[in-house]
Amino acid sequence: MISDKTVARLSVYRRVLLDMQDAGQEHVFSHELAARSGCTAAQVRRDVMATGYTGSPVRGYDVAALAGSINDFLFHSEAQKVALVGIGNLGRALMAFSPRRNPRIPLVAAFDNDAAKVNRVIHGCRCYPVQQLEEVVESEGIRVGIIAVPSAAAQDTARRLCRAGVVGLLNFAPTHVWVPPHVYIENLDLSMALEKVAFFAGLRAPQKEISS
Amino acid sequence: MISDKTVARLSVYRRVLLDMQDAGQEHVFSHELAARSGCTAAQVRRDVMATGYTGSPVRGYDVAALAGSINDFLFHSEAQKVALVGIGNLGRALMAFSPRRNPRIPLVAAFDNDAAKVNRVIHGCRCYPVQQLEEVVESEGIRVGIIAVPSAAAQDTARRLCRAGVVGLLNFAPTHVWVPPHVYIENLDLSMALEKVAFFAGLRAPQKEISS
DNA sequence: TAGTCTCTGTGAAACGAATCACAGCGTGAA
DNA sequence: TTCACGCTGTGATTCGTTTCACAGAGACTA
Ligand SMILES: NC(=O)c1ccc[n+]([C@@H]2O[C@H](COP(=O)([O-])OP(=O)(O)OC[C@H]3O[C@@H](n4cnc5c(N)ncnc54)[C@H](O)[C@@H]3O)[C@@H](O)[C@H]2O)c1
Ligand SMILES: NC(=O)c1ccc[n+]([C@@H]2O[C@H](COP(=O)([O-])OP(=O)(O)OC[C@H]3O[C@@H](n4cnc5c(N)ncnc54)[C@H](O)[C@@H]3O)[C@@H](O)[C@H]2O)c1
Numbered sequence: 001m002i003s004d005k006t007v008a009r010l011s012v013y014r015r016v017l018l019d020m021q022d023a024g025q026e027h028v029f030s031h032e033l034a035a036r037s038g039c040t041a042a043q044v045r046r047d048v049m050a051t052g053y054t055g056s057p058v059r060g061y062d063v064a065a066l067a068g069s070i071n072d073f074l075f076h077s078e079a080q081k082v083a084l085v086g087i088g089n090l091g092r093a094l095m096a097f098s099p100r101r102n103p104r105i106p107l108v109a110a111f112d113n114d115a116a117k118v119n120r121v122i123h124g125c126r127c128y129p130v131q132q133l134e135e136v137v138e139s140e141g142i143r144v145g146i147i148a149v150p151s152a153a154a155q156d157t158a159r160r161l162c163r164a165g166v167v168g169l170l171n172f173a174p175t176h177v178w179v180p181p182h183v184y185i186e187n188l189d190l191s192m193a194l195e196k197v198a199f200f201a202g203l204r205a206p207q208k209e210i211s212s
Numbered sequence: 213m214i215s216d217k218t219v220a221r222l223s224v225y226r227r228v229l230l231d232m233q234d235a236g237q238e239h240v241f242s243h244e245l246a247a248r249s250g251c252t253a254a255q256v257r258r259d260v261m262a263t264g265y266t267g268s269p270v271r272g273y274d275v276a277a278l279a280g281s282i283n284d285f286l287f288h289s290e291a292q293k294v295a296l297v298g299i300g301n302l303g304r305a306l307m308a309f310s311p312r313r314n315p316r317i318p319l320v321a322a323f324d325n326d327a328a329k330v331n332r333v334i335h336g337c338r339c340y341p342v343q344q345l346e347e348v349v350e351s352e353g354i355r356v357g358i359i360a361v362p363s364a365a366a367q368d369t370a371r372r373l374c375r376a377g378v379v380g381l382l383n384f385a386p387t388h389v390w391v392p393p394h395v396y397i398e399n400l401d402l403s404m405a406l407e408k409v410a411f412f413a414g415l416r417a418p419q420k421e422i423s424s
Numbered sequence: 425t426a427g428t429c430t431c432t433g434t435g436a437a438a439c440g441a442a443t444c445a446c447a448g449c450g451t452g453a454a
Numbered sequence: 455t456t457c458a459c460g461c462t463g464t465g466a467t468t469c470g471t472t473t474c475a476c477a478g479a480g481a482c483t484a
Contacts (some may be wrong), residue, residue: 002406003471011407015386020395029431038388040397044431052473058480074407077414082406090303091361094402096301101403143413146406169414170406173228176250181433183414187250187403190306191313193398194294194358194382195223195286198317200396201355201380202289215441241461254443257462269461270450 001069006047011072012037013044017067023035029060049136077102083137085113085157085168087127094146105144113153113201136163144168151175158185218259224249225256241272250390286317291298295349295378297369298360299324299339302384307335317356323349325365349376356380361389370397373391 016036031041032046048061053069055061066178072088087110098107112118113130120127128136136142145161147169154173161169162183166183169185170178174192181183232240242260243253251347259275260371266279267273294304299322310319324330325342327371342349349356357373359366359381366385372382374395381397385406391397 007408007411008404011404011411012388012401015403016388022397024408028370036388040473041470046472051434055432056480057433057478058315058482059310060431065419075414080410080413082410089308093301097402102407102410105406114454121225135237136283143417144406144410145474146297152240156376165417168409168414170409184416186409187368187404188400188405189224190309190400192220192223192228194317194356195314197380197398198218198292198294198356199219199223199286201292201378202287204379204394205355205394243461252443253461258442258464261463268450269448269463270452304455323452407459421447 001006002050003168005105006050007074008045009037009039009043010051010074010098012174013047014067014070014074017070018176021067025063027059027061028063030055033061040045051149052167075102079104079106080144080168081106081108081140081162082144082146083142084110084125084141084146085112085130085133085161086150086153087122088148092122092181093150094148095125098125100125102136107146108140108142111136128202133160137161137166142166145170147171147177149173213396215264218262219286221251221255221259222263222286225259226279226282226286229275232275233279239271239273240275240278242267258344262376267320267352286312291316291318291351292380292385293318293354293358293360294356295320295345295354295373296322296337296358296360297324297342297345297354297373298362298365299326299334300360301331303360304334307337308359310335310337319358320352320354323348345372346376347401349373349378357382358387359383359389385401 013033016033034041034044037044038084048066051069053066053071058182060150084094084107091110095107095110107125110122110125110127111130111133112127115129118127118129129155143166144163145166147157149157151173154171154175158171158177158179162179167183169179169183169188171185172190174189177185218414225245228245237259240388246253246256260267260278261279263279294317296306296319303322307319307322319337322337322339323342323345324333324339327341330339335345355378357378358394359369361369363385366383366387367389370381370389370391379395381395383397383399384402386401389397
């Protein structure tokens with residue numbers, strides 16, 4: 001019923017609105033929000049409609065109220081605890097970022113199969129051996145998993161997370177991962193994204209670079 | 213003319229085909245490639261059509277030949293050199309990953325405004341003070357940029373990169389960045405992706421978790 | 425108080441991408 | 455030599471999303 005892309009944009013609007021709030025701005029028009037979010041005014045209005053909020057034709061949207069409405073819409077349920085699997089280069093970067101993250105989506109546990117990386121706390125997040133994955137995910141009630149293990153281990157990691165009760169996955173491994181139909185999975189394939197950029201860059205400047 | 217999404221999928225097919233080649237597989241049917249890439253057989257056939265390759269109704273596609281055709285299609289131009297701006301947690305993870313990356317898209321320079329992080333070589337990539345950005349990008353003929361700086365610095369970084377001749381950008385900062393119309397930009401907003409996963413996870417398991 | 429302005433909310437239209445469906449074909453079996 | 459099969463390539467169709475376009479409404483002006 002509610003589209004994937006609308007949710008993505010609402011998340012962007014929310015961040016922009018919080019910035020506006022910090023800057024003391026009280027009202028915002030759809031075209032303004034659109035410009036700061038990289039989409040069109042009509043799209044903003046459609047998306048806002050989905051949250052049930054209604055603005056005023058004169059003042060536009062009330063920044064605080066719209067931010068609140070989007071918050072209620074996006075984070076309607078209780079906080080969604082997150083587990084990270086794979087404390088490698090990427091995993092550690094994600095952990096370093098977590099303090100700045102949304103408190104409604106706390107990173108509560110990390111797992112690795114390398115004994116040297118576990119049984120400690122990084123940025124407030126406890127690191128466990130991967131053998132304890134099921135136990136910790138179930139006892140903590142974790143519902144979201146981040147896969148940051150090598151491709152070869154991705155499918156098995158996904159399977160274990162889903163069995164343990166996870167219903168949302170963020171997969172960084174450049175591999176297609178099968179999950180049960182009730183599980184939502186989002187793939188963030190960085191290499192693919194870079195190849196895409198390189199492809200279009202190649203199209204846009206097919207001639208040799210003219211130096212300075 | 214050629215769609216964004218088709219390019220993305222071709223990049224995935226390419227990787228799958230290379231795996232198949234390593235495994236000694238010589239032929240592949242569209243439905244098989246589809247299953248391993250997470251899409252449908254019809255989609256595979258349409259996308260393959262775009263590369264100009266034609267398979268045989270009996271054997272399907274020749275793995276090596278199709279991989280070659282996709283390669284030619286995606287990397288038709290000379291190698292696209294890449295610059296990374298922001299040698300922070302994420303930037304370092306990307307650098308660590310670069311040896312495993314496509315040699316047609318080499319990471320040749322990295323920049324940071326923190327003097328402690330520059331004037332050295334990390335994983336074969338030279339790190340420069342950000343003041344030298346224009347100079348290095350122009351002299352090396354770099355056409356692709358990766359933005360891994362804090363949001364506040366993203367727009368200015370993009371502007372500098374574009375001025376210096378970059379025509380493709382991969383942006384990790386959770387901010388909308390304006391670029392000239394001839395520049396292709398791809399945003400990888402990890403926080404947004406996680407919020408999306410958390411949202412759908414919340415929808416799929418709205419009831420309280422039943423422990424063990 | 426009437427008029428004008430600009431914005432929202434939203435039905436309708438346009439667009440683009442995914443899917444369907446089938447003709448065409450080479451192969452292997454009988 | 456003929457038939458049946460299963461796959462590719464692709465026109466036609468369906469589906470979801472974006473964009474258009476305008477009615478409706480509050481505020482400000484004169
Ligand atoms: N680093 C990047 O910039 C980058 C870019 C694109 C894609 N990726 C992908 O992200 C994933 C992680 O990348 P990385 O750079 O962090 O790799 P990495 O090798 O640094 O880290 C992988 C971690 O996973 C752990 N691990 C391996 N098998 C495991 C298992 N079965 N269970 C639990 N833990 C296990 C390893 O001990 C290691 O700590 C890979 O799939 C990689 O392809 C990374
Ligand atoms: N680390 C993550 O997992 C993660 C997740 C989501 C988003 N991001 C985004 O990616 C970006 C980088 O994240 P990070 O974790 O690596 O941050 P970080 O703070 O670790 O690194 C940022 C780096 O950029 C450098 N820098 C700052 N201003 C600069 C400028 N004007 N020019 C050149 N260099 C400059 C800093 O010196 C630092 O080395 C941020 O925008 C962040 O929001 C990161």
